[in-house]
Amino acid sequence: MSVLRMPQDHAAEPRAVSGSGMDRVVARKRLPRAWVIAGAVAALVAAALLFWWLAPRPGTQSIAADRLTIAAVQRGTFEDYIPLRTRVTPLLTVYIDAIEGGRVEKVLVEDGAMLAKGQPIALLSNAELQLSTLARQTEVEQQINNMRSQELSLAQTRVLNDRAVLEAQLALEKAQRQFNREAPLAARGFVAGRQFEDTGDQLRYERQRFAVVRQGRSTDDKLQRSQLAQQRASTASLQAGLELARANLDALNLRAPVAGQLSGFSIQVGQSMSRGERIGQIDSPGRNKLQAGVDEFFLGRVEVGQKARIDAGNRTHMARVTKIFPQVQNGQFQIELQFVSAEPERLQRGQTVQARLTLSDPAPALLIPNGAFYNDTGGAWVFVVAPDGRSAMKRQVRLGRRNNDHVEVLDGLTAGERVITSPYTGFADKDALDLTQGKDV
Structure with missing residues (x-):
């Protein structure tokens, strides 16, 4: 098998395309310098405004609204009373x-x-008291016996004086009769003149003796009466001393x-x-009184005779203030109350009883709930919450009477406004509050 190789045409081989012929230079567009500066300034102003809005202002503190107690100012009837925690004590105690x-x-x-x-x-x-009492009794009895002997001697002297007066009076009467018999006889010569003169001398002597005896008896009577009165007073004193000694022994x-x-x-x-x-x-049985401590703030308003209501069981009992002890100790002064009618049953000494002391008649007034804020401000100012609930401002107010539930508003607030009534601890020195809806900030 033969392989036919085709001739390679290097001239026809494709060439790589660079694309340089298709690129085009694009000119960069820049913002005007004035616009850049204006944007930077605007950004800085926006940052400053944001910082001013978020940063705490002087005299202002942010606090979570759910940490506070906020109440509305409203019109109502103010009941001028103070709650008392009284203690039962016996009405009469003899030690x-x-x-x-x-x-x-x-x-x-x-x-x-x-x-x-x-x-x-x-x-x-x-034993020592018994012996001394017996000795005292013996001494007193001896003195009393001596005084009785003196009284007997005075009585005997009075009898002798009376007898002497009677004898002098009898002798005077005899001398007078003898003189009366001899006077006519002597005038006719039947009685010798010398004898008649002796009879006259005897009559004058008896008259003088009778006068002297009577005067002596009168003087003795005065002295004896005075002496007898002194002796009787001394006797009474000794008898009292003896009774006292016996009483000491009987004690x-x-x-x-x-x-x-x-x-x-x-x-x-x-x-x-x-x-x-x-x-x-x-302690007196079945008769009790109540003792209570009252805050010194009410010292000038509590008076003797004011009524207090006591709810015991299903009955209401009335009591009235009978004593006020103005000495202040630990911020309180003490008062005593007595029940006007029958007292509650089964009262025990030392038992605690709740009472409400009425200071004046109920009257219409502008009210806010009583709270711990009063202790921090003394009733001179409060934090008033804005209508949107996001802030609160310090405001000077004038508050009047207060009871356990409400405080009377005299000036500075209107009905419908809301105030913070919880304690102002931690922000009492601030002028404004930013109220957040989250938790602590």
């Missing part, structure tokens, strides 16, 4: 102290017992001074009690 010290020999009642007036509670012993027998319930009584047999030591107290 029992050991008048004289001694050793406890016997305890007759237990703590919490109901006592009658004069009922024995405990018996004490004090070793402790008794209930009033009727009521015994509390705080915890003495034991063998215990030594000093003079004046507190051993317990007696």
